[in-house]
Amino acid sequence: MRVSILAGASALALAASACGTPVKTQPEASASAEAPIANVTTSTPSIDPSDRTALFGDLHVHTGQSFDAFISSVRATPDDAYRYAKGEKLITDGGYEIQLDSPLDFLAVTDHGEYLGIMPVMATPGTNLSRTSFAKSVFGPDATNPAQSFQNVGITIVTGEEVEEIYDREVIDSAWAKNVETAERHNEPGKFTAFSGYEFTAMTQVMDSEIPAAANLHRNVIFRGAAPDRLFSTLDSPNPEDLWVWMDAQRAEGLDVMSIPHNSNASNGEMFASETYEGGQLTANYALTRMRNEPVIEITQVKGTSETHPALSPNDEWANFEIYDTLIGSAAKSTPHIGDFARNALARGLGFEEAENFNPYKFGFIGSSDTHIGAGSFDETNFTGKFPQDGSNPEFRHSVPPEGADSWDGVASLKSLPPGAVKPSMRRKLSAGKYSASGLAGVWADENTREAIFDAIRRKETFGTSGPRIKARMFAGYGFEQAMLSDPDLVSAAYRTGVTQGSELVSTGQPPSILAWAIRDPASSPLQRLQIIKVWSDAQGKAHEVVYDAACSGGAKPDADTHRCPDNGASVNVSNCSTEPGSGVGELKTLWTDPNHDPSRRAAYYVRVLENPSCRWSTWDAVRNGSPPNPNMPALIQERAWTSPIWVNPE
Numbered sequence: 001m002r003v004s005i006l007a008g009a010s011a012l013a014l015a016a017s018a019c020g021t022p023v024k025t026q027p028e029a030s031a032s033a034e035a036p037i038a039n040v041t042t043s044t045p046s047i048d049p050s051d052r053t054a055l056f057g058d059l060h061v062h063t064g065q066s067f068d069a070f071i072s073s074v075r076a077t078p079d080d081a082y083r084y085a086k087g088e089k090l091i092t093d094g095g096y097e098i099q100l101d102s103p104l105d106f107l108a109v110t111d112h113g114e115y116l117g118i119m120p121v122m123a124t125p126g127t128n129l130s131r132t133s134f135a136k137s138v139f140g141p142d143a144t145n146p147a148q149s150f151q152n153v154g155i156t157i158v159t160g161e162e163v164e165e166i167y168d169r170e171v172i173d174s175a176w177a178k179n180v181e182t183a184e185r186h187n188e189p190g191k192f193t194a195f196s197g198y199e200f201t202a203m204t205q206v207m208d209s210e211i212p213a214a215a216n217l218h219r220n221v222i223f224r225g226a227a228p229d230r231l232f233s234t235l236d237s238p239n240p241e242d243l244w245v246w247m248d249a250q251r252a253e254g255l256d257v258m259s260i261p262h263n264s265n266a267s268n269g270e271m272f273a274s275e276t277y278e279g280g281q282l283t284a285n286y287a288l289t290r291m292r293n294e295p296v297i298e299i300t301q302v303k304g305t306s307e308t309h310p311a312l313s314p315n316d317e318w319a320n321f322e323i324y325d326t327l328i329g330s331a332a333k334s335t336p337h338i339g340d341f342a343r344n345a346l347a348r349g350l351g352f353e354e355a356e357n358f359n360p361y362k363f364g365f366i367g368s369s370d371t372h373i374g375a376g377s378f379d380e381t382n383f384t385g386k387f388p389q390d391g392s393n394p395e396f397r398h399s400v401p402p403e404g405a406d407s408w409d410g411v412a413s414l415k416s417l418p419p420g421a422v423k424p425s426m427r428r429k430l431s432a433g434k435y436s437a438s439g440l441a442g443v444w445a446d447e448n449t450r451e452a453i454f455d456a457i458r459r460k461e462t463f464g465t466s467g468p469r470i471k472a473r474m475f476a477g478y479g480f481e482q483a484m485l486s487d488p489d490l491v492s493a494a495y496r497t498g499v500t501q502g503s504e505l506v507s508t509g510q511p512p513s514i515l516a517w518a519i520r521d522p523a524s525s526p527l528q529r530l531q532i533i534k535v536w537s538d539a540q541g542k543a544h545e546v547v548y549d550a551a552c553s554g555g556a557k558p559d560a561d562t563h564r565c566p567d568n569g570a571s572v573n574v575s576n577c578s579t580e581p582g583s584g585v586g587e588l589k590t591l592w593t594d595p596n597h598d599p600s601r602r603a604a605y606y607v608r609v610l611e612n613p614s615c616r617w618s619t620w621d622a623v624r625n626g627s628p629p630n631p632n633m634p635a636l637i638q639e640r641a642w643t644s645p646i647w648v649n650p651e
Contacts, residue, residue: 050492052444052461054471055453057106058085058376059197059260059441060220060301060368064093065111065175066199067157069372070119071150072387076374078109078179082186082194084375092373094388101379101523105448106193106441109179109374110220113198113233114157117175118166132165158203158214160238173230180227189449196227200243200259202234206268206327213332215268217261219243219294220368224256224454239277241286244293258457262298262370264345265306266328269337272345272361282352287360295502296364296457299342299464299642300439302377302386303328303370307608307642308343309336316547318531318610318638322436322466338543346604346645347535347543353602354537364460364502364644365606367439376440378467380637381577383437383617390432397432399621399630406627433633437617438466442641444473444500460502460644468524470641473517474501474607476648480513480591490515501606502644507651511597514646516550517589518609524639525611526584528553529565532592536603547608551590554583570612574635577615577623584612599650606645610638 062068064075074093084090087103111117122129123139130139138146156162179196186194202217217240221231232246240259247257264271276282299306304324313319327334338344342365349361369376370386377384377391384391394400401408442463443456456462463472477498484490494515499505505512520527530551536544549558552565559566569582588609597603615623616637622629629635 047446048492049446049495050489052446052456055105055443055445055448056440056465056469057104057193057443057453058369058371059106059108059110059195059222059366060199060262060298060370061107061109061374061376062111062199062370062372063109063374064120065117065179066372067112067115067119067153069111069387070123072372072389074373074388078111078182078374079186081109081374082107082182086186086192090375092375092384092388092391094373094384094390094392096384096391098375098377098382098384098391103192106195106453108195108197108220108222109183110197110199110222111179112157112201113172113176113221113231114201114235115153115166116172116198116231116233117178118168118171121168121171122166129166129168129171134163134166157201157234158205158238160234162235167235169230176231177229187450191448193448193450193453195222195450195454197222198231198233200233200240202238202240202243204238204268204270206332209327209330209332211330211332213327213330215270216263216266216328217270218263219259219261220298221247221257221259222454225450226255228253228255241277241289244289247293248289256454258454259294260296260298260366260368261294262301262368263303263306263324263328264297264340264342265304265309265324266326266334267337267340268327268334269339272339272348274339274348282356282358282360284356284358287352287358290360291362294363295460296366296462296644297342298368298439299365300367300436300466301370302435302438304434304436305438305466306340306342308341311336312338312341312344313545316545318547318608318640321638321640322438324434324436326431326434343533343535343545344543347537347545350535350602350604351537351541351543354539355541362647364457364462365464365642366441366443366457366462367464367466368441369439377437378440380437380467380615380617380639381620383435383620385432385435390435394621394625397435397618397621399433399618399633400625400627408628408631433618433630436466440465440467440469442472461500462502463641463643465641466639468521468611468639468641470521470524470527470609470611470639471519472607472609472641472643473515474605474643474646475499475515476505476512476605476646477515478508478510478512480515482591484515485589485591499646501646504647504649506649507599509599509651511594512648514550514592514594514605515590516592516607518587518607518641520586520611522586525579525614526553526570526581526586527588528568528570528584528610528612528638530588530590531608531610533606533608534594534603536598536601538601546596548592550592551588553585553588556583568612572613572615572636574615574619574629575623577620579612579614581612602647602649604645604647607643608640610640613638
C-alpha cells in the first residue's frame, strides 16, 4: 500500500537532493494490460558491426530548470550544459571555472519534469507566478517562510499531488519546448549527439524509518529523435508503470523513447522488487513491458554505485566501492536490499525465468553523472561535486579539516552522530563527502548519431564507467579460438561467430567461450585486472554469484583455487598522490571459459575491469590543502568499468 503523505522537515531535501493535459490525467490502461511490442524503432546498420566505435556520454544532467538545482542557486542553462559537453569552459554558479579535458560524444539534459522551469519564472518579477502567495513566501527580502514552502513542494513530488497555485502547465510546456529546441540546435550528426530528455522523479515514503525518508524510483526519459509537446511526470502519476504505458503510447505515435532507472542503491528494495508498484504479482507482460521501456540501468553516478554491496557480496573484495549509504536527501541510513543492486537483480530475474519463464530484470549497464550544475565532474583530481557549493570549498565537503586546522584531531565524525543530531548543514557535508566523481555512459555504436546511439542502448551493447574513458567489450560464443586474440579481424570474427554484451546465448551443453577485452583511458591509471562476474539461480530459486579474475596485468595468471591475480606491485603515496604502476597495462584481453559451467542452469555474465589504485578526490583535496585525508573517507579508489551482461540459457 502506498502512503500519500510524507511528513517532516526533511521532505524538501528528499525531493530536492534526489535528484499531458492541462488537468492531471492518468493513463487509460495499466501496465499489466496487454501492451503492444510494435514500433520499437531500430535502424539497419549502414556499416559492418565490427566497425562500431566506443562513444562516451552523459544521459543525466540537470540545470537551473530543475526545481532542486534552482533552489541551490544554479542558474546554468541547457545551452551551458551542451557547450560544456562539447569542450567549452563553464563558469559555475559557485564562481569557479571548469572544462573537460576532451569533449563528450553525446549528452542529454534531463531536468526534473515536475515543476520544470517553474522556479526561474516564479523568481522573475512581473510574471504571474511571481505574484503568487507562494512566490512571496520564498523570494525577495520580505520572504516569510521559504523553507516551509519548499518543503511543501518537496512533499508533492513524493505524493504526486501538485501545489495548484504554482503548477502552471503552460510554463512547464514552454520550458520543455525550449529544452527540446536546445537539444535540436546542439545536435550535430557525426560529431556530437544531443538527446531530448527529462527526469521522472518517482519516490515512495519509507515507513519504517525513524526520520522522514523516501525510496528512490527515479528514471531518466530519453527520446530517440522527436519529442512530444508535453512530458509525463510524477504529478501525472507517481507510478513508474504508468510512465511505461505513456511511453508505449508515444511509441505508437512514432516517437521512440526509453527510460533509464538510477540510484537503485537508495530504493529501499523497490527498484528491482519481486512485486509490482502496487504490490501485485509480476507477470510475463510486466516483464515484456519493463524491458521494452527500460533496456538499461544506470550502474554508477555521483550518488554512489549500484552494482553490489559488501553485505550482499561478502566474497567480492571490490564490492565496497563508492557506497552511498543513506537514503537520498535524508540522514536515514539505507539498509542494503536485494532489490537495490544490479547484481542481485540479475540473479532475481534469472530466478523468475527459472520458475515463471519470464525475466523482468534482463537489463544492460551505463553510467552517468546526475550533476546539478549543468556539467558532469568525472575526474578525481578535479572533482567539483553535485551542487555549486560542493566545488567552491573543500571544507564544505568535509575533505579537509574545518577552520584551517591541519589535522583531524578532535573533529567529530558525521558518521558517528545519530540522525536526529545531524543538522541540515551537517547533512549537506555528509552527503557531499559521499559523492563520487562518476560516471559515464559507454556505447558501441555504428556512428555518432541519435539513431545509432539510441539503438546501441536499445540492444544493450553498452558499458558504464566510474569516470575514466575505459573501453570495455565482451562477446560469447562456441566457435572462438585462442588464435583470435592476435587476429587483426578479431572483432569481425567475434560478431560473426558469437554474441555481444547485452545479448542471449543458447547453451550447447558445453561452456561458452567468453571474449573479454578492455583498453585503458590514456589520461587515467593503467589496468590491473579484468574480471568476469557470474550470477545464477539454482533449482530452489536461491541466488548465487562468483567473481573470477580472468586476465591479470603483466601476463600473470589467476590462481587456480582462488581465481585471483597476484599483486601487480602498483602503489600510491597518499602524501602526494604519486603512483607506481607496477605491471599495470594499457590493454587486457582474454578468452575465458567458466570452470563450473552447469548447462542445465541459466546464468548471466558481465565484465568488470579495474584500474590500479589511485587517490580518491577527497585525498587529492587533502594533498592540496597540506593536511591528512579524512579518516572517515576512503583514501584510495580503483576506477572501473562494467559491460552489460550476456545471458546463457539452457537448450
